[in-house]
Amino acid sequence: MTQTFNSPDKQLGGVTYGGYSDSIVVDERFVLRVPSNLDLAGAAPLLCAGITTYSPMRHWGVTKGKKVGVVGLGGLGHMGVKFARAFDAHVVVFTTSPNKKEDALRLGADEVVVSRNADEMQKHTGSFDFILDTISADHDINAYLNLLTHDGNITLVGAPAKPLDISAFSLIMARRSLSGSMIGGIAETQEMLDFCGKHNITADVEVIPIQKVNEAYERLLKSDVKYRFCIDMASLKSA
Template identity: 55%
Template sequence: MLTVNAYAAPSATEPLIRTTIQRRDLGPKDVLIEIAYAGICHSDIHTVRGDWGPQQYPLTVGHEIVGFVTEVGSEVAGHEVGDRVGVGCMVNSCRECVNCLAGQEQYCLKGNTGTYGSVDRDGTITQGGYSTHVVVDEDFVLRVPENIPFEAAAPLLCAGITTYSPLAHWNAGPGKKVAVVGLGGLGHMAVKIAHAMGAEVTVLSQTLSKKDDGLRLGADHYFATSDPATFEQLANNFDLIINTVSAVIDLDAYLSLLALDGTLVNVGAPPEALPIHVFTLFGNRRSFAGSGIGSIGETQEMLDFCAEHGIAPETELIGADDINAAYERVLASDVRYRFVIDITTLR
C-alpha cells in the first residue's frame, strides 16, 4: 500500500482537512498517476455535505484529475511512464452488462465505480483526486493532448464531458438552435463546445451580469430569465436546451421554449425533485431527458475535440489550503468558472 497526502472531509458538517490516505498496490493492469491538478466540481460539495445521501467518512473527493504516469503494471499496454493522463468520474464498471458491452460503461447496470465514494473491487471505498497520487485501471485512464493547457485541463474530465455528451448525442451543430441554462462551471463549457460544433448558441441566465463573458465564450445571444419577457420572446424557439444548474427551476417555463421535437436535457443535479406538468410535453412533441457524464471512449473523443478546436475551461488556480474557501465561493457563484487545485501544494 502507498500512503499519500490528501485533503478529506471528516464528516458532512466539518471543513475538509489535510490527512493521508492509502492507495492500493499496483496490479498488472493498473497505472500509478502523480496528480498535478484536480478540479473542484459542485458534485464534490454535494457529496461531502451529504446532499445526495450518506457517505463513509473520512472521504477524499475530486473526479477531475490530470497528472503524469509514474509507474505501470506488467500488463499495461496503452500508457507509459511520463504520459500526460487524466481520470474522470469513474474508475471501473462491471464490463459484462449490455451497457458496458455497448461501450456505455457510465450507465453500467450494476453501477459504475465512481472515482470517490464507491465500493472498489477490493471492498474499500474509492478516494478521489484531492491527493498526490492515484492508482487506476488502465482502461479508465485517458490521454490528455499536449496542446490542452495542463493547468486548465482537469475540469474537462467532468464539466467537459458532461456537456459534450448530450450536445453530441442530440446532434448540436449547424442549423441547430441550442440554449444553455446557467453560465457556471458546466454552462461555460457547454457554450464553448456548442459554438465549436457550429450551433447557434443562446445563454439563459438569471441576470445579464455575465453577458460579456457569455458572448466572449461563443454565445450568439444572452437573455435574463428574471425578465418574464424572455419566455414570451423565445417561446417555441430551441432545438436543444442544456440545463446546467443544480437548483430547482420552472421546468414547464423552459420546456415552453422548445421548438417541434425539441429536447431539454438536464445535466445539473439538484438534490430536490423537479416538478413537471406532462401537458407541457404534449405541445410541440417536446422531450425532457437526462444525461450522465460520458463513456471512456466519448471522453477521449471530447478531449481530442477540445484540442482540435482550442477549447479549455476558464479556471482559477488555488492551493490545497484554499479548498474550503473555494467551496463557499462555488456555493455563492463566485468563480469564473472552475477552481483547480495545484496539487504540488499538497506534497
C-alpha cells in the same frame, strides 16, 4: 467502475482514499489521453463538467444551424456554451443575472436572455432544437419546455433537490422531450478530449493552493468562481 474515493479498489484491493495522490494504479482500459496543446489545469474539469455537457449535445445531434439554449452560466453552463459554439450552433444563454451577459458573449454566446424578463422569453417561444439545463436550484422547467420547437429536447444536467413540476401539455403539444444525462463513458470522454484538442477548448479555471481550499469552498457557496477551482497539487508538499 472504480471511483477515486470510498470505492472498492479492484486493482489493489481495499477501498480508494481520494484524488490527491502523486500516483494511481489503474487498468489501461480506463486511461485517457489529454491532447498536448491543452493546459492541464484547464483540462482537468473536462473530465467532469466537459463530458457532462458534451455528451448530451452529441446524443441529441447538436450541429451547424441548430438553435441551442444553455440555462445557467456556471461551471457546467460555461462549458456548454463553448461546446455549442464549437459545434457551430446558434447559442443562446439564459441567466437570471444581467451582469453575466458580457461573459456569456465572451465565451461564445450569440444572444443572452434574462430569464426573469417575460418579453425576452416570449420572443423565443417554439424555436429551440435543444436546450441544456444546468440549474441545480428550483426553477420553472415549463418556461423552457415551451421554448422548444417540434421534436425539440431539453436535457437536465443540473440536479434540483425538489421534484420538478412538469406540465403534460408543455410536452405533448409539439412532441417535445425531457431527458437527463450524467458524465459519459471512456470512449466518449476520449472523443470529447480529442474534440477539445482540435478546437483548443478548456475550462475557465482559477488555480489555488491546497491551503486555500476552505476559502475556495466558502466562495463556491457564494457562486464566486469563474468557473472552476483547480488545486495546484505541488502545494500539497508544503501543506
